[in-house]
Amino acid sequence: MKTIVFMLLIYAKINQPSFFINYRWIASANGALIVFLGPSTAVSFLRLIIIYWYIRKHRLKPNIKDNFILGINRIVSILNTAFGIIAFMIFMGIDPMEFLTSITIVAAAIAVTFKDYITNMINGLIIMFSDRLSLGDHIKVQDTEGKILDITLINVILQNEDNDMVIVPNSVIFSSVIINQSKQNIKKLSIEFELSLQFGYSPDYLEKYLNTSVGKFTDYIVSGGLTIKTLAISKDVARFKVQVLLNNYDKLKEREIRRALNTAVIRLSAPEVQ
Known part of the structure; x- marks a missing residue:
């Protein structure tokens, strides 16, 4: 569609219809649209070629969401915005080169003012093109x-x-x-807790007890993937960290495993309710 419209605008530019002479603003709008659609159409074709090459190279699905494709789309959006601004200047009778030269100091001030946004944009593009x-x-x-x-x-x-x-x-x-x-192809689930030293629980006992509490989730936990670490020991309590390696990213099962571990820790904290 952009190509067809661009060709019609070029045709009108060459033939100069009578209303171009009677209404100069229509001729100016035609020229501005040519300035916008020309490079915009070229960039769109280049985008399609690059994405097609990328999908074929990596054997991806046509509708795949990928960082590289996302980055290309963002760059095309920035370029189209720049083409649109230049076309608007031409429509208003402003020479883009003279305008850019005359606002060099203002542009520097704008760059300093919006440096955080510019930094975010650059970082965003780097993230998009990174794996x-x-x-x-x-x-x-x-x-x-x-x-x-x-x-x-x-x-x-x-x-x-x-x-x-x-x-x-x-x-x-x-x-x-x-x-x-x-x-890492795995999901780590961690819970930190404290237990009074008066209970006398050892890390080995805690590891066996917590393994038993999540026994029904063995299909979702890596074999031997539940471990206990002692983080600190004070006068009255010891701080522990239980870490569980999960096979996949089932959010519902992860929540159930976390709940089972929390319940087991609460029971350890109050032995009389066991």
């Missing part, structure tokens, strides 16, 4: 953990365990230590 983070990955950044739903030029959108949407700026993603659990 370290992908749509659908389950990651942990700082105190936030969730599944990547979308990567934009400004932020990364996560879905946490409570199905809340968490928006994390790209600058935070780019500058933070990130744990990508999807790249």
Whole structure:
């Protein structure tokens, strides 16, 4: 459609219909649209060729959601915006080159003012073209953990365990230590708890007891994947951490396993209710 419209505009430009002379603004609009649609159409064809090559090379499905394709689409959107601004200047009778030259100082001030947004956009493009983070990955950044739903030029959108949407700026993603659990092909589930020393529970006993509490979930837990770590021992209590390696990303089963572990820990804290 863009190609057909572009060719019609070129045809009108060459033949100069009479209403172009009577209504100069129509001729200006025609020229501005040519300036916009020409490079925009070329970029669209280039986008289709690159995506087609990428899908064929990696043998992906035509409708696949992928970081590389997402990055190409974002770049095309930025270029189309730039073409649109230039076309609008031409329609208004402004020379784009003279305009850019005359606002050099203003542009520098704008760049300083919006440096955080520019940094986020650059970081977003780097993330999109990187294979370290992908749509659908389950990651942990700082105190936030969730599944990547979308990567934009400004932020990364996560879905946490409570199905809340968490928006994390790209600058935070780019500058933070990130744990990508999807790249490990396993899911780690961790729970920290404290127990009074008066109970006399040893790490071996706790490990066996908690293994028994999640016995019905053996199909979802890696063999030998439940371990106990002693984090600290004080005068009255000991802090432990139970870590479970899961085979897949079944959110419902993960919640049930976490609940079973929490219940077992509560019973350990109150032996009289066992």
